[in-house]
Structures are given as C-alpha cells and as structure tokens.
Amino acid sequence: MLWDSPVVRPAEGDCVVLLHGLWRSCWALEPMAKFLHQEAGFHVLNIPYPSFRWDIRRIAEHISEVIQRECQCKTVHFVTHSMGGMVVRELARIQPITGRVVNLAPPHNGSTIMTEMERYKLTDYVFGPAKQVLANTPSRYPIPELDSSVEQAAIMGDVALIPIFQKLMDGDNDGIVSTSEGKLPQLKEYHLVPCDHTYIVCDEKVMQMTANFLKLGHCLTPPA
Numbered sequence: 270m271l272w273d274s275p276v277v278r279p280a281e282g283d284c285v286v287l288l289h290g291l292w293r294s295c296w297a298l299e300p301m302a303k304f305l306h307q308e309a310g311f312h313v314l315n316i317p318y319p320s321f322r323w324d325i326r327r328i329a330e331h332i333s334e335v336i337q338r339e340c341q342c343k344t345v346h347f348v349t350h351s352m353g354g355m356v357v358r359e360l361a362r363i364q365p366i367t368g369r370v371v372n373l374a375p376p377h378n379g380s381t382i383m384t385e386m387e388r389y390k391l392t393d394y395v396f397g398p399a400k401q402v403l404a405n406t407p408s409r410y411p412i413p414e415l416d417s418s419v420e421q422a423a424i425m426g427d428v429a430l431i432p433i434f435q436k437l438m439d440g441d442n443d444g445i446v447s448t449s450e451g452k453l454p455q456l457k458e459y460h461l462v463p464c465d466h467t468y469i470v471c472d473e474k475v476m477q478m479t480a481n482f483l484k485l486g487h488c489l490t491p492p493a
Contacts, residue, residue: 275335275339277314278315280312280313281310284311284314285312285345285368286316286345287302287347288332288354289350289353290349290351290353295316297350301476304480305479312340314340316332316336321395321396321397325412326359333360344367346370347370350373352399354372355375355376358414359412361413369422371482372423374424374446375423375446376403378450378451381405382445383403384404384406385437387406420457420486423453426462426463426464426466427448427464430444430467431465443464458482458488462475
C-alpha cells in the first residue's frame, strides 16, 4: 500500500478517522478499523501519513483533505495512537472536531525518550520534524488543546515489553510513553490497561472500550 492510500470501510453510521503513530502505517490500526466497522457499525477511514518526513502542520492539512474527500458524515470521531494524538490536536486549527476522540498511548505532555534523544544529531534523520512535536524542550512546537466541548478519552498501557528505555522513564509506562505523559486536564476519561505501546491498538478490551466511548461517551459498560 502506498502511504497516501487510505483504507475506507463505508457504513451508514458516524465516521471514525484512525491516525497511527510515528514510524507506523495504517496497517497497525487495521484490527481496530475492522472492529469499529464490523462490530460497531461505523464508517471507518484509516489514513496513513509520512510521520517522520512532513511537519505536523502539513500532516494535518493532508488529513483534512482526505476527510473532506472520503467522509461526508456530519459527525467525525477520531481514534489515535501515540503521535496521532498530536495530529488531531493540530487538525483542530484547520477544521472543527465534531465527534469524540479516543487517544491510545498519547504523549500529550511530550515524550521523555524523544527529549533525551534530542541531543543526538543523528535522530534528526531518524525522526525528522516529529522531534519538534514530541521532544519536551523550550523549542517544542506549540500544539493547541482541543476545545473543551470535545469529549476525549485517553487509554494508556502500563506494561513495558521494551526494557531498553526503562532507565529514562519514571513511574509506570508502556515501554515508550509514561502513563503520566498521556494526562490532560480536559480529559473526560483516563484509563490504564495492561498493554504495551505497540499492542494496545489491537487489544480486544481496548477496542471495545474505544467503541463504547465513541458510541456512548464512556469506555466502560455499566453493569446490568
């Protein structure tokens, strides 16, 4: 698949846009896309983008163009993984966010790992403009918060399967992002799940929590 070829699953329900993270492709979110379409009845738009080649403004403009072309729904929800959470916030400068937002493992407060790597020149070639968004430094690109009217949930993993970065992070983390890095004051819900950074997007419980929030406004189904 070419990076600029979105996967569209049409349906009569609201539209859900999926945005992957750094150095990923939309294939990483295909299990989530299939679940939201087949089990929850959403019109799903899984959009790839060149996460380490374009700056976040250009990425957001590209995402907006694809949405306008492929989705005619009045209500557009978002499900993001990692850096995708920064993309939807930048997208809000271009178009209103009319639906709910579920962020999976988002580094809303910057990435400790990226901040540590900021000092190494080689990482400019590895991460490109993404460093300006993810490194928690004085020169960090200022990403706006979403409007307070937008219902948001963050689901963070607390299982680290990648030990190499553990010495860099304090507290619980998913091997890449600390659980504290996903918190924002305006979140409606914040949940911790026993997942690592990579596999949180295809965990069955997380997929159901995501569908619940998009449909009902809460991740956990109340007991009968």
